[in-house]
Amino acid sequence: MSGYFCELYSGTKSLFVGLGITFRYMLKPVVTLQYPHESLPMSARFRGHIELIGDEETGAPKCVVCGMCQKGCPSNCISLAGEKPEGGKGKVLTSYILDFTKCSLCGQCVESCKFGAIRFSKDYNLAGPRKEAYIFDLLKRLEEKGR
Amino acid sequence: MMELLEMEPLRLLIFLGGLIAFAALNAAYLVWLERKVAAHIQCRIGPKEVGPFGLLQPLVDGIKLMSKQLLVPNGVDPYLFKVAPLLVLVPAVMSFVVIPFGENLAARNIDLGLLMIFAFASVNVLGLLLGGWGSGNKYAVISAARAVSQNVAYEIPMLITVISLVMVTHTMNLNEIVKQQEGMFWNWYIFRLTASPLMPVAFLIFFICSLAETNRAPFDLGEAESELIAGYHTEYSGMGFGVFFMGEYANMVIGASLATVLFLGGWQSPFGIGSGWWWFLLKVYALIFCVMWVRWTYPRTTLWGLLNLSWKVLIPISLFNLLLTGATIKVVSYLFGA
Numbered sequence: 001m002s003g004y005f006c007e008l009y010s011g012t013k014s015l016f017v018g019l020g021i022t023f024r025y026m027l028k029p030v031v032t033l034q035y036p037h038e039s040l041p042m043s044a045r046f047r048g049h050i051e052l053i054g055d056e057e058t059g060a061p062k063c064v065v066c067g068m069c070q071k072g073c074p075s076n077c078i079s080l081a082g083e084k085p086e087g088g089k090g091k092v093l094t095s096y097i098l099d100f101t102k103c104s105l106c107g108q109c110v111e112s113c114k115f116g117a118i119r120f121s122k123d124y125n126l127a128g129p130r131k132e133a134y135i136f137d138l139l140k141r142l143e144e145k146g147r
Numbered sequence: 148m149m150e151l152l153e154m155e156p157l158r159l160l161i162f163l164g165g166l167i168a169f170a171a172l173n174a175a176y177l178v179w180l181e182r183k184v185a186a187h188i189q190c191r192i193g194p195k196e197v198g199p200f201g202l203l204q205p206l207v208d209g210i211k212l213m214s215k216q217l218l219v220p221n222g223v224d225p226y227l228f229k230v231a232p233l234l235v236l237v238p239a240v241m242s243f244v245v246i247p248f249g250e251n252l253a254a255r256n257i258d259l260g261l262l263m264i265f266a267f268a269s270v271n272v273l274g275l276l277l278g279g280w281g282s283g284n285k286y287a288v289i290s291a292a293r294a295v296s297q298n299v300a301y302e303i304p305m306l307i308t309v310i311s312l313v314m315v316t317h318t319m320n321l322n323e324i325v326k327q328q329e330g331m332f333w334n335w336y337i338f339r340l341t342a343s344p345l346m347p348v349a350f351l352i353f354f355i356c357s358l359a360e361t362n363r364a365p366f367d368l369g370e371a372e373s374e375l376i377a378g379y380h381t382e383y384s385g386m387g388f389g390v391f392f393m394g395e396y397a398n399m400v401i402g403a404s405l406a407t408v409l410f411l412g413g414w415q416s417p418f419g420i421g422s423g424w425w426w427f428l429l430k431v432y433a434l435i436f437c438v439m440w441v442r443w444t445y446p447r448t449t450l451w452g453l454l455n456l457s458w459k460v461l462i463p464i465s466l467f468n469l470l471l472t473g474a475t476i477k478v479v480s481y482l483f484g485a
Contacts, residue, residue, distance in 0.1 A: 008460065015445070018444050018445065019440060019441070019444050021444075022188045022440065022443060022444040023440065025187075025188055025189070025190060026184070026187045026188045026440075027187075028190055029190070030187075030190055030191060030192050031190040031191075032190065032191045032192065034192070034195075
């Protein structure tokens with residue numbers, strides 16, 4: 001019989017302790033991030049799809065169209081083209097297409113680039129309606145970013 | 148205004164419209180409040196996009212529910228399926244008829260008001276049972292059976308507690324009961340220890356039972372999402388579900404109102420001055436906040452734990468309280484004269 005009352009007492013007490021805890025939590029500040037309105041910067045080693053790095057002064061891509069990234073890619077998702085302008089020295093990048101549907105973010109392209117012309121981007125809002133939305137024209141993206 | 152209320156047809160219309168509007172508005176904004184309370188207990192914000200503080204969210208939800216298709220699946224009982232949500236809502240709205248919001252602010256001042264509320268509260272269970280049965284869905288049937296067993300188990304301690312209170316009040320007229328609690332707050336029945344030393348415990352039992360009667364967490368076995376999808380309203384869509392929901396929240400308001408009237412002095416001010424409907428609403432919403440607070444604190448009980456609590460704890464204590472109340476009344480009347 002005394003066990004019944006002990007249990008009753010400790011049970012009731014623990015219920016009120018629980019209520020106290022939730023009440024204290026209710027007065028605590030909000031910890032969640034209001035996502036579409038605010039978001040945290042991605043961590044330094046986050047691997048998004050690759051992007052071209054522009055020259056700091058001119059904004060033109062640093063890429064010299066050596067094609068090492070294309071050769072290094074195990075999934076053949078990079079295709080790039082360049083041309084040599086008359087009078088100028090070296091090739092100039094004319095298109096850089098990344099097929100992100102095949103990319104596994106292994107980073108071979110970034111490793112193999114001797115000129116520091118590509119890096120992982122921090123983009124993660126990449127929802128798209130069609131497969132074609134994931135064929136990225138990185139040159140165009142760089143231009144848009146420069147603007 | 149007072150002369151208008153004297154005219155019978157007008158009085159009927161005013162109170163009918165007023166009570167339905169009150170029930171609907173409550174259902175809408177209690178959902179908002181519930182989401183806010185839940186969010187803040189979990190350190191979130193809750194609805195905030197639609198209107199300032201998300202205050203227009205209930206409106207948008209209502210429009211969504213009303214514009215959705217009312218799907219009647221194959222294999223349901225066509226009549227019971229449609230009647231069940233109304234059977235939950237109508238008794239709840241009916242119970243509002245006798246609730247005294249203020250001194251002269253009750254649709255009907257019936258002598259057996261308390262009895263009427265309990266009679267209609269039992270019809271509510273019938274609605275849940277028919278909804279579950281009519282859906283022809285195994286989850287809905289299981290849920291309906293649970294809701295009924297739960298309601299039967301918890302009606303007993305609730306009624307015993309009410310009987311012991313009626314022994315003190317000598318009346319079932321709710322307005323009369325409120326009038327007896329006039330004055331400072333120690334005149335409220337919850338603190339009336341000369342009537343029964345266990346009055347606060349009686350209030351606690353009444354509160355727990357009203358949680359169970361309205362199928363609120365932690366006693367929401369009827370719609371245990373993790374086991375039964377959504378319980379008896381699994382098959383309901385659009386406003387069918389909306390009406391069930393309204394009924395549920397209206398029942399919550401009834402439970403809180405009843406606890407306020409019986410134990411917390413209804414529309415009486417705690418300091419003896421400035422009594423009115425504002426005190427009634429304040430107390431009711433404070434109790435409803437407690438109901439929500441409880442919901443977001445405790446996990447759902449098992450059916451076993453639920454029935455154990457009723458039969459092993461609440462019923463013995465309420466029976467003891469009944470005895471003690473009777474004895475106290477005898478002793479007090481013997482010592483101080485009738």
